[in-house]
Each structure stands twice: as C-alpha cells, then as structure tokens.
Amino acid sequence: xxxEYFRLIDRILEFDPVGRTIRAEAVVPTESPIFExxxxxxxxxxxxxxxxxxxxASGWLIIGVTRFNRMPFLAAFKEAKLxxxxxxxxxxxxxxxxxxxxxxxAVTESEIAIEGxxxxxxxxxxxxxxxPTPQFRVGMQxxxxxxxxxxEAVANG
Amino acid sequence: xxxxxxxxxxIITETxxxxxxxxxPESHAINDLGIDSLDFLDIAFAIDKTFGIKMPLEQWxxxxxxxxxxxxxxxxxxxxxxRIDELVAAKTAVKL
Numbered sequence: 001x002x003x004e005y006f007r008l009i010d011r012i013l014e015f016d017p018v019g020r021t022i023r024a025e026a027v028v029p030t031e032s033p034i035f036e037x038x039x040x041x042x043x044x045x046x047x048x049x050x051x052x053x054x055x056x057a058s059g060w061l062i063i064g065v066t067r068f069n070r071m072p073f074l075a076a077f078k079e080a081k082l083x084x085x086x087x088x089x090x091x092x093x094x095x096x097x098x099x100x101x102x103x104x105x106a107v108t109e110s111e112i113a114i115e116g117x118x119x120x121x122x123x124x125x126x127x128x129x130x131x132p133t134p135q136f137r138v139g140m141q142x143x144x145x146x147x148x149x150x151x152e153a154v155a156n157g
Numbered sequence: 158x159x160x161x162x163x164x165x166x167x168i169i170t171e172t173x174x175x176x177x178x179x180x181x182p183e184s185h186a187i188n189d190l191g192i193d194s195l196d197f198l199d200i201a202f203a204i205d206k207t208f209g210i211k212m213p214l215e216q217w218x219x220x221x222x223x224x225x226x227x228x229x230x231x232x233x234x235x236x237x238x239x240r241i242d243e244l245v246a247a248k249t250a251v252k253l
Contacts, residue, residue, distance in 0.1 A: 075195060102205055103214040105198045125198055 001053075003032045007143075008053045009094065015064050015153045020098035022061035024147075026053055026112075030088045045086035050120050051077060054110035057094035058124050060144070062106050064154050065098060068141060072106060072126035080122035090114050096124075104128055161208075161238040168203045172196060182235035187228065210244040 001008050014023040028045050035043035055074050062072040086092070096110040106128050111121035131137040144151070166180040173196050186192045192200065201212055220226035230236050 075198060100202060100205065101211075102198075102201055103211055103216070104218070105201065105214075107202055125202070127198070 001026050001029055003029065003034050003049060006052065008049065009056050009060065009147050011147055012060060012144075012149045013093070015061070015150050017065055017153055020061065020065060021095065022057055022064070023093060023095045024057045024060065026092045026094055028086060028088050028090045028092065032088075035088060043088050045088075045090075047082045047120075050082060050086060050112060051080060051122060053092065053094050054096065054112060054120070054122055055124055055126075058096040058098075058108040058110050059126065060147075060149065061096045061098055061108065062126060062128060063140065063144070064149065065101070066128065067154055068137065068144070069130070070128050071131045071136065071140070072128050074124070075105070075127050076125040078123040078125070080120070082120045084117075084119050086112075086114070086119055092119075099123075161241055162234060164207060165200075165204065165234060165238055165241070168200055168207065172199045172203060180234065182233075182238070184234050185229065186232040186234065186237070188232075204241060208241055208245050210241065210248060212241070212244065 001010060009024045009026050011025045012022065013025055014021070016022070034046065034049075038044060038046050055077075059072045059074075063070070091114065093113045094110065095113070096108045098106060099109050100107040104127060106126050108124050108126070109121070110124055112119050131140075162182055166177060169175055169180055169186070169190065169192070170177045173190070173192055175190055175192075180190065184190055186197065186200075201214055205211055217226065217231045221228055221231070231240060
C-alpha cells in the first residue's frame with residue numbers, strides 16, 4: 001500500500017471473470033505520515049481507506065470483467081461495517097463479488113479479511129463509463145501490470 | 158401495467174423516502190419527484206433485480222442527449238413502466 005498515493009492494492013491474487021470475483025493483497029505500511037495524525041501515538045488504518053481498499057478491489061474486478069474497456073467510479077457505499085482496528089504491518093486480503101451489472105452501473109459485495117477473519121465489509125455501487133481519455137486507460141493498464149493483474153484470465157473469460 | 162406501476166412506486170418510496178401518495182403514473186421521476194441520478198441508480202438496481210431485466214439506461218440517456226427522445230418517454234412513470242413491460246416481454250419471448 002502507498003497510502004499517500006491512494007495506491008492501496010499491492011497485488012491481485014485471483015481474478016475469476018466467470019464467477020465474477022476477485023481477491024487482492026494489500027499490506028498496511030509500517031510507517032506513513034497518515035499515522036502521525038491517525039492517531040498520535042496510536043496508529044490505526046483510517047476507516048475511509050479501508051473502504052477505499054474495498055472499492056479499489058471491486059474496481060479492478062469491474063475493469064477486468066469489462067476487459068479494460070470501461071472505468072468504474074465510486075458512487076455509493078451501503079451496509080458498510082468496520083468491525084475491528086487495522087494496524088500498521090498487517091496484511092489485508094480484499095475480496096469482491098460482482099452482484100449486479102446494470103447499464104452504466106455495477107454493484108459489488110466486498111470485504112477485507114486478516115488471517116481469515118473479516119474486519120470490514122460493504123456493498124458498493126459504481127458508475128461504469130467509457131474511459132474519459134485513452135491516456136487514462138493506458139495509465140490503468142500500467143498500474144494493472146504493476147499489481148500483477150492476470151491479463152490471461154481476462155482473455156479467457 | 159398497474160402491477161408494474163405499483164411495484165415501481167413502492168421501490169421509489171422505499172429507495173427515496175418519497176410518500177407513496179405523491180407517486181402517480183403521470184409523475185416525472187426527475188422533474189416532479191426530484192429523484193437525482195444517484196438515487197435513480199438505486200431504483201434501477203431494484204427494478205433490474207425485481208423484474209429480472211437490465212434497463213438500458215445508457216442507451217436511453219444517449220437518445221435523450223442526441224435529441225432522439227425526450228426524458229418524458231423514459232422518466233414519466235407510466236412510460237417507464239411500459240418500457241419495463243416491454244423488456245420483461247422480450248425476455249420471456251427469448252426464453253420461449
């Protein structure tokens with residue numbers, strides 16, 4: 001995770017375009033300026049960044065399902081629950097399932113687990129649109145390479 | 158038609174906290190009921206799920222933007238319900 005850059009997903013572990021699920025790894029850094037404020041002497045991963053981590057995992061799922069042709073933008077969280085503290089150095093497994101693919105929108109169920117125990121979950125709605133610019137799409141493909149997105153699964157899906 | 162309207166009206170009431178008595182077949186979802194685009198996503202999600210269809214919102218929006226259709230054709234509730242009935246009928250025809 002690079003919290004300051006909002007680069008929260010480190011690696012895609014699994015992408016299933018048929019089952020429409022994804023699993024991704026994200027390691028909370030041991031040090032970050034964010035922890036200076038959240039909180040002084042008691043560093044905790046901010047809840048909003050846990051939500052964003054679930055959104056990013058879901059986003060990669062939608063990008064993969066749409067074969068890198070469409071870009072999801074966060075629209076709404078529902079039933080979001082932050083169940084326990086998350087601290088520096090912990091390894092998060094963010095997973096998501098595409099529960100509905102509408103016209104111009106998509107809905108996922110997402111959660112984060114640590115050592116098999118669910119620490120947060122949410123239902124997330126996205127607007128799904130064509131990439132606003134070709135450069136945007138290229139940029140996302142470059143990030144996908146960096147996080148080891150399994151492109152072969154997209155081709156086979 | 159009436160059952161489709163009742164279902165859609167109940168979805169709108171539950172999703173947007175709009176009193177059921179304010180929702181009429183001639184109501185325009187945006188102009189009369191004040192439903193914004195984000196709330197309409199929730200409504201579309203519920204309609205898709207309830208009727209087992211995929212409302213072509215992007216196509217409708219494109220038609221409105223290109224001047225080929227008016228928002229009344231898709232967002233006045235009795236017209237929306239007619240579109241839903243068409244989509245359900247088309248899905249049933251495919252299954253047959």
